[in-house]
Every structure is written in structure tokens, then in C-alpha cells.
Amino acid sequence: MDKNFDLQKYLTNGVESIVAESLRAVLKDPRETAFMLKFAAASKKASKKRAQSAEKGEHIPPFLIASITSSCNLHCAGCYSRCSSATTDTPPKDQLTAEEWLKIFTEADNIGISYILLAGGEPLMRRDVINAAASVKNIIFPILTNGTFINQQYFDIFEKNRNLIPVMSIEGGREATDSRRGEGVYDMLCGNMEKFREKSLLFGASVTVTTENISEISSDEFIGGLAEKGCKLVIFVEYVPMDSDSEGLAPTDSERQLLTDRITALRSIHTDVVFLSFPGDEKSSGGCIAAGRGFFHINSHGGAEPCPFSPYSDINVRDTSLREALRSRLFTALRSGDILADDHAGGCVLYQKRAAVEALLKK
Numbered sequence: 001m002d003k004n005f006d007l008q009k010y011l012t013n014g015v016e017s018i019v020a021e022s023l024r025a026v027l028k029d030p031r032e033t034a035f036m037l038k039f040a041a042a043s044k045k046a047s048k049k050r051a052q053s054a055e056k057g058e059h060i061p062p063f064l065i066a067s068i069t070s071s072c073n074l075h076c077a078g079c080y081s082r083c084s085s086a087t088t089d090t091p092p093k094d095q096l097t098a099e100e101w102l103k104i105f106t107e108a109d110n111i112g113i114s115y116i117l118l119a120g121g122e123p124l125m126r127r128d129v130i131n132a133a134a135s136v137k138n139i140i141f142p143i144l145t146n147g148t149f150i151n152q153q154y155f156d157i158f159e160k161n162r163n164l165i166p167v168m169s170i171e172g173g174r175e176a177t178d179s180r181r182g183e184g185v186y187d188m189l190c191g192n193m194e195k196f197r198e199k200s201l202l203f204g205a206s207v208t209v210t211t212e213n214i215s216e217i218s219s220d221e222f223i224g225g226l227a228e229k230g231c232k233l234v235i236f237v238e239y240v241p242m243d244s245d246s247e248g249l250a251p252t253d254s255e256r257q258l259l260t261d262r263i264t265a266l267r268s269i270h271t272d273v274v275f276l277s278f279p280g281d282e283k284s285s286g287g288c289i290a291a292g293r294g295f296f297h298i299n300s301h302g303g304a305e306p307c308p309f310s311p312y313s314d315i316n317v318r319d320t321s322l323r324e325a326l327r328s329r330l331f332t333a334l335r336s337g338d339i340l341a342d343d344h345a346g347g348c349v350l351y352q353k354r355a356a357v358e359a360l361l362k363k
Contacts, residue, residue, distance in 0.1 A: 007286060008054045011294055012047050015062045015114055019043050021267075021274045025232045028272075032202055035162035042114075042138040049112030059335075060326070062114045063295035065308060068101060068129045069121040070300045074146050076169075077180045078249065083242035084311045086299060087121045095300045098128035100318065104298065105136045107322050117142050119308065121300065124149035124166075127157075134161035142167045142233070144206055146181065147189045158201050167204035167235060168192060170226075172216040180208075190229070197230030204233030204274075209259060210249040218262040220269070227270050236263070236277045240309045240348040279348065287341030288349045291334040292326045306334060310350035312361050333360045 019040050026032035050060045072079075072087050081087035096104075108116060116139055124130065124145050133141045140163050147168040158164055168189050171177040177186040196203040205226050207217045216222055217236070226234060236259060241247040251259065263275045279288060289295060290307035297305040303313035304325035315328040325331070334340055337360075339353050350357055 025272045046112040046114045060112050061294050064116045065297045067119045067299050069126045072122040080242045098132045101129045102132040109138050119144045150192050167206045169206045172213045193229040206235045210239040233274045291331045309348045
């Protein structure tokens, strides 16, 4: 990694850009604008906290991913969470309680984390945790959901708590979405979007990018359709294979560049939509930002992991704090070593270098 690269400045600029784009996206909605202005102030305070920690030699990332349940009602083709056994059909065992998650969310607020992505499994199956998240107003919680549990009770929760942003997973049109997620899911998502638009509630879409759908999901027609439905946030998640049979679905470097170029073009066309890409351009960020460089992951049992696609842990937040988790031996070794900046053929470097990560864990 470039020793002169200022990661703290890079991440702060990134967060400020997201806030600015979010404000622009909701300008026509007084209630959303009022909330985003309050969050903008909270985000600046969080950035100062992270900067103060950095001065003491402690790096706090602005993002956290929290997988709050191991349960899901769907069996989506190629699901990384099922492939790694993080999501199962058996009753959950020894999962963090809502009270434990609230403690985590509160500490995250205290140390300067601004965004916590709630994932699973299907996170809306944990209404108790969703309500806990709602109470931490200085943090925005995008909820990565399959959309099948959204009902009137959830619409009421989203109406009262603007820091909760449902982000529904969609794979493209009806054929692409239903073939991966199940028959009827696409129509259900479109119905949800219409209700969100009618209620003037903020929502987003999460799109898994593969070699098979990259042209469709980055097209003017698809994105324009989402914008017409009222979608204000689109997260492109590059597919990460969890076995050799699906490696051909991971976008290549040239396809990733194509996506980057398309996102730039889409931002100029749809100025009221926020576009994000994960893992994004690692070259501009000095390498992968997992393991606490820009974010980290907590699984449903409390294990702190580099990222959802790298399910390795040597510390549990049940037994310690987020600060201690960020200083774990595994995270420290990854951040100080070369793995996160290693060359790799697209996709996820931690997945492709998993043997090296496992070796670090065993040392």
C-alpha cells in the first residue's frame, strides 16, 4: 500500500459525499430533508471522533455490517450466506439478543461509526433488533432485505424512524429476479416500491452484479424504472463466489471498470438517486477496506469478521468492545500486511486469498 495514502481523509470525503448526495436526493421531501440535515450534523461529529481516535493511533471505520440473524425464508441461488453456513434452515442458536445489538449500536455511535448495514439472513425477521436500531438516531441503518416481510407494521416503523432505510434486493427484471429468488418475488418488490412511493418513504435497491446481468442492471431502462418507482438509493454488490462452480459469475476487471463508468454516467442522469458500489474501486482506496480499514462485519453470534465474504473471527463482541474487536490479532495482521492490497482477478481479495487468511488465523 502507498504509505502516503491518507485513508482517514479518503473515508471522510466518501462519507461527506454520500451525505451530500442523499440530501440532494430528498430535497423535494420536507421530512426526509429535515432528517438528513440532522444526520449531516451528526455525521460531522462522528468524523471528528474518528479523527481524534486516529491522532491517538486508533483507526475507527465509518461503516459496519451487522448480520442480525441466521434465518431466511428464501433460498436464493448462489447465496454467499448459505454457502458459508451463516444462514441455515435450523432454528437460530446462541444469537445476539436485541439488547446486545443495542449495546453494539450505541457503542458504534459513541466511537464515530455513521452507517450500519443490517443484513442476515433476512433482517426483517428480527423486528426486535430493527426497533433497537431505530432508537439510535445518529446512525443510518440501511436494511438489506429480500422484501417479503414488509407489511403495514413495518411501513409504520419506517414512517416514524427515518434512520431506517429498507434496501430491497432485485436482480434486474422479472425473469432475472424470480429465477434467482423465487417465483413472484419481483412482483412483490414492485408492489412494495409503489407503496413506499405513495407514502413518500425513502427506500433503496440492492443489485447483485454478475457476468450474466451486468448489462441489464446498469442499463438506462432498468435504473430509470427504479427511479420512476421512487427508488433513491441503488447499491451495486459485486458477486463473490463461494465455490469453484460459481467463479465464472464474478465480474472481471474490465466489467468492473464498465460498471464504474456506468455509475458515473448514471449519477449525471439521475441526480436524485444515490449510487454506491461494493466492494468498489479498491485501487483508489489503497486496497480492500475490510478488516476495519473502512468497515468490518459482525455475524449473528457476535463474531467480528473482516467482511461477510471472509467469515473468519478470533474475537467476539459479546466478550469485549467494538474498539477491542478492531484491535484483534486477525484484523491487525490484515491491516498491517499485504493481503488487502494484493493483486487479484476481480471479485473479493479475501475470498481469493482465503488460504492466507486462514493461515493468519492459525498462527
